[in-house]
Amino acid sequence: MDIKDFLDRMFTLGIGAAIASKEQIEKLVDELVEKGNVAKEESADIVDELMKKGKEYQSKFEASIKEKVxxxxxxHDFVTKEEFDKLKKQVEELEAQLKTKTDD
Structure with missing residues (x-):
């Protein structure tokens, strides 16, 4: 398995740039350069690619969590904020109508 496949698998498992800072990723890539697993010329591109994939993974993960919530x-029949706001507006309108009728 080459290094790009390995890094891709890290993201598949939910590990990597989604939880790592750019500095941590740069450090990892620098270590790979030192070990000869990555060419120095490729290191900046790999960091950029990992950051991009990390952000994509994070966005997908957040969307998935929001959907699950x-x-x-x-x-569980909880009221959403939109439903609550709609009901609140209806109550306010009814209160205004009642007040108008009692003022007459």
């Missing part, structure tokens, strides 16, 4: 709330 939304589904859990729905499964």
């Amino acid at each position: 939304k589904q859990t709330l729905k499964d």
Whole structure:
């Protein structure tokens, strides 16, 4: 397995740039350069690629978590913020109507 395949697998497992800082990734790539596993000329491209993949993974992970939370709330009949805001507005409108009728 070459180094790019190895790094791709790290992201598949949820390890890597999603939780690592750019400095940590640069350090890892520098170590790979020192060991001769990566050419110095490729190191900047690899860091950029890892950061990009990390951000993509993080976005997908966050979207997945949001969807799971939304589904859990729905499964347990919790009211969403949108539903709450809609109900709040309806109550305020009804209160205004009642006040208008009692002022007459």
